[in-house]
Amino acid sequence: MVVDEFHYILGDASFKSEVNLRLLDSLKEYPHITYLSATPILDQFIEQLDVLKGVVYYQLKWEEKETVEVIREKSPTPMAAGVGIVSMYKRGDYPVLLVDGKQVYSKECIIFLNSVTNILNIIKQCELSPEEVNIIVGASEDNNKLIKELGEGFNKGRIPLRGEKHKMFTFCTSTSYAGCDFYSECASTFVISDNRKLNTTIDIGTDLVQIAGRQRLESNPFRKRLYFIYNTGIEDIDDTTFE
Incomplete structure (x- = not known):
């Protein structure tokens, strides 16, 4: 299972917490899960989420970037x-x-x-x-x-x-x-x-x-x-x- 835009688990918590919790509960049945986002949560918050504790974390570094x-x-x-x-x-x-x-x-x-x-x-x-x-x-x-x-x-x-x-x-x-x-x-x-x-x-x-x-x-x-x-x-x- 791939959870895209996973930073919204935290970002939407103030008004969609029940939906987020149902999502996280449903993920328990999958043996392999990848949380993916081009706008990741700050490390300090990742460490506070039980579901992400102990998960291997990869960060991609882009060599060529466009600035807006x-x-x-x-x-x-x-x-x-x-x-x-x-x-x-x-x-x-x-x-x-x-x-x-x-x-x-x-x-x-x-x-x-x-x-x-x-x-x-x-x-x-x-x-x-x-x-x-x-x-x-x-x-x-x-x-x-x-x-x-x-x-x-x-x-x-x-x-x-x-x-x-x-x-x-x-x-x-x-x-x-x-x-x-x-x-x-x-x-x-x-x-x-x-x-x-x-x-x-x-x-x-x-x-x-x-x-x-x-x-x-x-x-x-x-x-x-x-x-x-x-x-x-x-x-x-x-x-x-x-x-």
């Missing part, structure tokens, strides 16, 4: 910033890069949040149509009901396969943080974190590492840049600590 630049912006109202991003795209004010002496425009964007309600509020405020937006959230009756309230034509979407067309706006919750691949030729990535929402305040550092690798096409020059918009409570960290 994180452009972070502190905002007292991250959701208003989300509305601003959508409005910017709607009026044709796209992010632009100079590639081989030519200007290349990002005419698609993928916005990661961890609140279905916030996603729907942005869609309503910006008056987006079903043709403009792809909503990728967890499969549940509650989510389906909320999306239907947007009006006719709105449905829970899916990640386009390689070669399929992307819509201008793709909104994703944590269901797309790990192991999901996007094949857009020009999409920019935005992460919006509101610390007043409990489910966006946990392990955002790990989430950024996961989200940074979702754009898979080397032909997309915007894949090496990620915009992180966030607010803080009492504490904040300096640039050096963040990097």
Whole structure:
């Protein structure tokens, strides 16, 4: 048995502990188990998990690595910033890069949040149509009901396969943080974190590492840049600590 993205055993413990414990209990019937992740848990936490005590630990060291630049912006109202991003795209004010002496425009964007309600509020405020937006959230009756309230034509979407067309706006919750691949030729990535929402305040550092690798096409020059918009409570960290 191979348990992929095993770091979520710890990362999701605050709100999915029962599911994690059922998984670990079911693994007892397998004589050989491999726990695998490109975003491993820190060693100090591995040693505290009974299920991982005494397990042989291998660490792969990559010789060639691509670095994703994180452009972070502190905002007292991250959701208003989300509305601003959508409005910017709607009026044709796209992010632009100079590639081989030519200007290349990002005419698609993928916005990661961890609140279905916030996603729907942005869609309503910006008056987006079903043709403009792809909503990728967890499969549940509650989510389906909320999306239907947007009006006719709105449905829970899916990640386009390689070669399929992307819509201008793709909104994703944590269901797309790990192991999901996007094949857009020009999409920019935005992460919006509101610390007043409990489910966006946990392990955002790990989430950024996961989200940074979702754009898979080397032909997309915007894949090496990620915009992180966030607010803080009492504490904040300096640039050096963040990097």
